[in-house]
Amino acid sequence: xxxxxxxxxxxxxxxxxxxxxxxxxxxxxxxxxxxxxxxxxxxxxxxxxxxxxxxxxxxxxxxxxxxxxxxxxxxxxxxxxxxxxxxxxxxxxxxxxxxxxxxxxxxxxxxxxxxxxxxxxxxxxxxxxxxxxxxxxxxxxxxxxxxxxxxxxxxxxxxxxxxxxxxxxxxxxxxxxxxxxxxxxxxxxxxxxxxxxxxxxxxxxxxxxxxxxxxxxxxxxxxxxxxxxxxxxxxxxxxxxxxxxxxxxxxxxxxxxxxxxxxxxxxxxxxxxxxxxxxxxxxxxxxxxxxxxxxxxxxxxxxxxxxxxxxxxxxxxxxxxxxxxxxxxxxxxxxxxxxxxxxxxxxxxxxxxxxxxxxxxxxxxxxxxxxxxxxxxxxxxxxxxxxxxxxxxxxxxxxxxxxxxxxxxxxxxxxxxxxxxxxxxxxxxxxxxxxxxxxxxxxxxxxxxxxxxxxxxxxxxxxxxxxxxxxxxxxxxxxxxxxxxxxxxxxxxxxxxxxxxxxxxxxxxxxxxxxxxxxxxxxxxxxxxxxxxxxxxxxxxxxxxx
Amino acid sequence: xxxxxxxxxxxxxxxxxxxxxxxxxxxxxxxxxxxxxxxxxxxxxxxxxxxxxxxxxxxxxxxxxxxxxxxxxxxxxxx
Numbered sequence: 001x002x003x004x005x006x007x008x009x010x011x012x013x014x015x016x017x018x019x020x021x022x023x024x025x026x027x028x029x030x031x032x033x034x035x036x037x038x039x040x041x042x043x044x045x046x047x048x049x050x051x052x053x054x055x056x057x058x059x060x061x062x063x064x065x066x067x068x069x070x071x072x073x074x075x076x077x078x079x080x081x082x083x084x085x086x087x088x089x090x091x092x093x094x095x096x097x098x099x100x101x102x103x104x105x106x107x108x109x110x111x112x113x114x115x116x117x118x119x120x121x122x123x124x125x126x127x128x129x130x131x132x133x134x135x136x137x138x139x140x141x142x143x144x145x146x147x148x149x150x151x152x153x154x155x156x157x158x159x160x161x162x163x164x165x166x167x168x169x170x171x172x173x174x175x176x177x178x179x180x181x182x183x184x185x186x187x188x189x190x191x192x193x194x195x196x197x198x199x200x201x202x203x204x205x206x207x208x209x210x211x212x213x214x215x216x217x218x219x220x221x222x223x224x225x226x227x228x229x230x231x232x233x234x235x236x237x238x239x240x241x242x243x244x245x246x247x248x249x250x251x252x253x254x255x256x257x258x259x260x261x262x263x264x265x266x267x268x269x270x271x272x273x274x275x276x277x278x279x280x281x282x283x284x285x286x287x288x289x290x291x292x293x294x295x296x297x298x299x300x301x302x303x304x305x306x307x308x309x310x311x312x313x314x315x316x317x318x319x320x321x322x323x324x325x326x327x328x329x330x331x332x333x334x335x336x337x338x339x340x341x342x343x344x345x346x347x348x349x350x351x352x353x354x355x356x357x358x359x360x361x362x363x364x365x366x367x368x369x370x371x372x373x374x375x376x377x378x379x380x381x382x383x384x385x386x387x388x389x390x391x392x393x394x395x396x397x398x399x400x401x402x403x404x405x406x407x408x409x410x411x412x413x414x415x416x417x418x419x420x421x422x423x424x425x426x427x428x429x430x431x432x433x434x435x436x437x438x439x440x441x442x443x444x445x446x447x448x449x450x451x452x453x454x455x456x457x458x459x460x461x462x463x464x465x466x467x468x469x470x471x472x473x474x475x476x477x478x479x480x481x482x483x484x485x486x487x488x489x490x491x492x493x494x495x496x497x498x499x500x501x502x503x504x505x506x507x508x509x510x511x512x513x514x515x516x517x518x519x520x521x522x523x524x525x526x527x528x529x530x531x532x533x534x535x536x537x538x539x540x541x542x543x544x545x546x
Numbered sequence: 547x548x549x550x551x552x553x554x555x556x557x558x559x560x561x562x563x564x565x566x567x568x569x570x571x572x573x574x575x576x577x578x579x580x581x582x583x584x585x586x587x588x589x590x591x592x593x594x595x596x597x598x599x600x601x602x603x604x605x606x607x608x609x610x611x612x613x614x615x616x617x618x619x620x621x622x623x624x625x
Contacts, residue, residue: 257593361614458608465607468614517600524597 004267005206005241005539007033009232012201012217014225019199020050022225023188025216027181030543032203032213033239037193047189047199056186059091060179062098063172072169090175097168104161111154118147180545188542202230204239204539238263241539248273250314258524259534265386268532272523275375276315279519281322282368283466284511285357286474288334290323292508316512319519329354334504335474357464358471364464372460373407375522376453379530380404386531398441400531403453405434456526462518470511477503551624559613566609573602 010032014022026032037046066072121144193200205213210229217227232238240263242252251273261267284290297317301310331339331353339345339353357364380403388396409430416423438446477500485496528534581595 258597361618365611365614455604458611459604461611462604462607465610469610517596518603521597521600521603525601 004263005243007204007238007241007263007539008207008210009230009236009238010203010205010210010213010227011230012203012225012227014199014221016194016197016199018221018225019047019189019192021220022199022201022217023050023185025220026201027185027188027543029213029216030541031209032201032205032542033539034188034191034201034203034542036191037200037202044193044195044200047192047194049189050186053183053186056179056183059094060176060183062094063176063179066098066101067169067172067176070165070169072165072173093168093171094175097164097172100164101161104157104164108154108157108161111150111157115147115150115154118144118150177545181543184543203542206241206539234264237537239537239539240267242267242269244269247318250311250318251276253308253311253315254520254523256538257520258528259532260536260538262533262536264390265533265536266382266531268382268528271378271382271527275527276519276523277319277322279371279463279522280319280515281324281326282371282463283515283518284323284470285326285330285467286332286334286471286511287324287327287338288332288504289508289511290320290325290327293317293320293323293512316516319515330357330471332471332474335471335478335507357467358475361464361468364467365461368460368463369457371463372457372526373411375460375527376456376530377404377407379527380407383531386533398437402434402437402441402446403530405430405437406450407453409434456529459526460522462522466514466518470507470514473507473510474504477507548624552621555616555621555624559616562609562612562616563606566606570602570604570606573605574599577602 012022012026037044039046121140189199191201193202214227217225240260242249244252248269251269254272254276255261255269281290293316297313297320301313301317304310304313327333331337337353337356345351355363380400384396384400384404387399409427412423412427412430416427435447438450442449481496481500481503485492485499578599581591581599584591585595
């Protein structure tokens with residue numbers, strides 16, 4: 001689960017006359033991440049695009065401008081494109097439709113300006129009493145009454161335009177899809193190495209897809225196109241393709257926002273999957289808010305179908321479950337003390353609420369800091385593994401081991417103050433060892449960094465503080481409404497409910513955003529700095545749309 | 547004397563929240579404007595910009611913690 005798809009580097013060599021067929025095959029397989037060739041000398045050059053790319057691009061541009069100006073999105077269309085070839089018909093269809101739209105638009109805008117002018121005339125209609133000629137006034141009135149005819153005409157044109165768009169939109173989406181992949185194929189040689197008569201493609205492919213590809217190539221071209229594995233070093237930027245189970249998948253977004261992991265380092269997505277919703281839940285911790293986030297993310301998932309939105313809503317959905325769980329522990333429902341109001345003292349013999357975090361903030365504070373210590377310890381351990389893999393055990397002990405021992409000694413000392421005094425010697429011993437290692441590894445500057453790690457740990461206090469501020473606002477809203485506004489009676493009752501709704505909507509927005517950002521920040525700033533290098537590239541196979 | 551001590555503790559709590567709040571806002575103002583500037587050049591920086599912008603919020607969280615400790619731990623001892 002912590003390791004990703006293994007990539008190998010391949011090279012594909014063939015004669016130029018087979019280039020087009022090869023591109024077609026690679027494009028349909030969608031398994032190769034092509035490495036762009038950079039021209040270095042005169043012997044090998046980048047290839048020339050195939051066919052009439054510029055003509056295709058021009059038509060694609062027209063299609064896209066129509067699609068975007070009428071806000072036509074692929075998710076609204078159900079049919080799929082079946083005809084996969086460029087015909088004269090397609091071109092004529094696009095050009096004709098474009099012309100029609102243009103002429104309709106022109107007519108509408110002309111009518112619009114005339115209507116506006118007539119609208120101005122209307123203000124002049126009360127000039128009867130200044131002694132103008134009767135017939136002049138009559139023709140003047142005729143113009144004004146003709147306004148409704150013009151508006152009707154405008155409506156007809158508008159309907160015509162709408163009908164045209166409705167009729168063409170599905171076709172145009174299909175054209176767009178087809179043309180963009182076609183252009184992708186035609187421009188592919190720009191990424192290849194070519195000589196006068198041959199071409200060479202270099203790329204990455206996941207290990208288990210190599211054999212099928214070899215078979216396909218062999219069947220199609222025999223020996224005329226040659227495929228082989230190429231040796232590569234660990235230092236090269238190998239693209240990363242995640243293979244996470246579906247619940248973990250949304251959390252890839254958080255790495256996408258930051259930086260992709262390098263292929264040789266540990267992929268932290270799984271760790272984020274465990275801790276991110278936990279932090280979110282601790283901070284927000286309210287049954288009502290959790291339910292609202294859960295339901296709205298389920299609803300929005302139906303509406304927003306793009307990859308990014310789906311991931312974001314997936315994260316929110318999962319985090320809201322933790323929010324509800326911590327809401328039960330804190331006994332909060334839209335800021336109301338739910339168990340107290342319902343007069344529930346205990347459930348299954350457990351006193352409810354388990355922690356009232358407004359009154360007993362100390363336990364939450366201690367919990368927050370303990371979570372911080374453990375989270376940073378986890379980060380350091382991951383860092384230890386990374387460095388051990390890259391530079392060996394000695395470096396790992398000096399660079400990360402010292403910090404791990406330091407934090408363990410801190411834990412031991414704290415525990416000893418509760419349980420047994422003897423443990424303090426163990427803690428002290430570990431502390432001395434860790435400081436010696438620190439001096440060996442990082443020198444005197446390492447001692448100063450102890451303060452850095454202390455402030456990192458203290459930063460987890462926000463788990464308590466953000467939650468407290470969100471509850472605080474909720475309680476203020478509730479008490480304004482319940483204790484001040486509603487007791488006044490009369491018109492104040494509906495007003496009270498308006499304040500209640502507006503206040504809680506605002507607080508939910510703040511809560512979603514603040515909890516999300518701070519949970520994110522704890523990962524990016526406190527957690528990732530302990531082990532994460534980043535700067536890797538995403539695996540983008542040739543043939544996929546992006 | 548006890549009254550004076552109470553006043554001092556409560557005032558300290560107020561100052562620790564107010565000043566750190568102001569400090570965080572001031573820092574975020576600068577980072578935020580720089581982040582928006584960077585985003586105009588390169589839109590992918592949105593995520594990083596957002597995170598960098600909330601970094602100084604630590605200041606006010608420490609302030610809040612200090613205030614809470616003053617009010618709930620120190621104050622009962624003074625009273």
